[in-house]
Amino acid sequence: MKTGLPSRFYPVVDSAVWVRRLVDAGARLIQLRIKQPDGPFVRGELRIAREACAAQGACLVLNDHWQAAIEEQVDFIHLGQEDLDEADLGAIARAGIRLGVSTHSDEELDRALSVDPDYVALGPVWPTTLKKMPWAPQGLERIAGWKRRLGDTPLVAIGGITLERAPSCIEAGADAVAVVSDVLANADPEGRARDWIVATDKAVAQAVL
Numbered sequence: 001m002k003t004g005l006p007s008r009f010y011p012v013v014d015s016a017v018w019v020r021r022l023v024d025a026g027a028r029l030i031q032l033r034i035k036q037p038d039g040p041f042v043r044g045e046l047r048i049a050r051e052a053c054a055a056q057g058a059c060l061v062l063n064d065h066w067q068a069a070i071e072e073q074v075d076f077i078h079l080g081q082e083d084l085d086e087a088d089l090g091a092i093a094r095a096g097i098r099l100g101v102s103t104h105s106d107e108e109l110d111r112a113l114s115v116d117p118d119y120v121a122l123g124p125v126w127p128t129t130l131k132k133m134p135w136a137p138q139g140l141e142r143i144a145g146w147k148r149r150l151g152d153t154p155l156v157a158i159g160g161i162t163l164e165r166a167p168s169c170i171e172a173g174a175d176a177v178a179v180v181s182d183v184l185a186n187a188d189p190e191g192r193a194r195d196w197i198v199a200t201d202k203a204v205a206q207a208v209l
């Protein structure tokens, strides 16, 4: 049976130091995204991140490196569409690792649904400066349309999301909101993370009233 996500706030970071800082600040779902080939550096960071998450009862998502996720028993693997071409989804499922899949178009959503993911990410909701992408910003209406197609499968919104914008993503139907720059580039990342947790939880409470 599929379960939901443990948090509405979903930071994406590039080091174990950031994982520790943000789970100590209250994050309960966090992604380690290291854009380097799998190897001793990635494994070392992954083990430290896993321990930091275990100490706080947080869920760790590893980006891209599905073999490492299996061998190091991570909670979730996040795969993009190109990553899906390479990954052994059967091995991931047999290892009990939950799967998140990126989508940016209807065709990508069709493919994501065909692999029965534990969550689907839609992006970029607004323009992002973090990486170059060929897709125009999706906007909030697309969040609502994706959620209608997903039903009970959790939806993660990502791309250009700020503290001020995050509640509108939840109101539009996102189950969690992923973020890099708005938290990591803030002068007080831990304080910003705490503000995100309050704002996203409040948006959920208001959405069900």
Ligand SMILES: Cc1ncc(COP(=O)(O)OP(=O)(O)O)c(N)n1
Pocket: 012, 031, 033, 063, 064, 078, 079, 080, 081, 083, 102, 121, 122, 123, 156, 158, 178
């Ligand atoms: C939550 C979340 N959503 C989307 C992505 C992007 O994944 P992908 O398209 O595979 O690109 P890279 O992050 O690997 O460059 C993500 N990592 N997390």
Ligand SMILES: Cc1nc(C(=O)O)sc1CCOP(=O)(O)O
Pocket: 012, 102, 103, 122, 123, 124, 125, 127, 128, 129, 130, 131, 133, 158, 159, 160, 161, 178, 179, 180, 181, 182
């Ligand atoms: C890693 C990533 N994937 C995206 C997608 O749309 O698939 S957007 C994104 C970067 C998100 O960073 P920020 O919060 O700084 O905009």
Ligand SMILES: [Mg+2]
Pocket: 063, 064, 078, 079, 080, 083
């Ligand atoms: Mg990827």
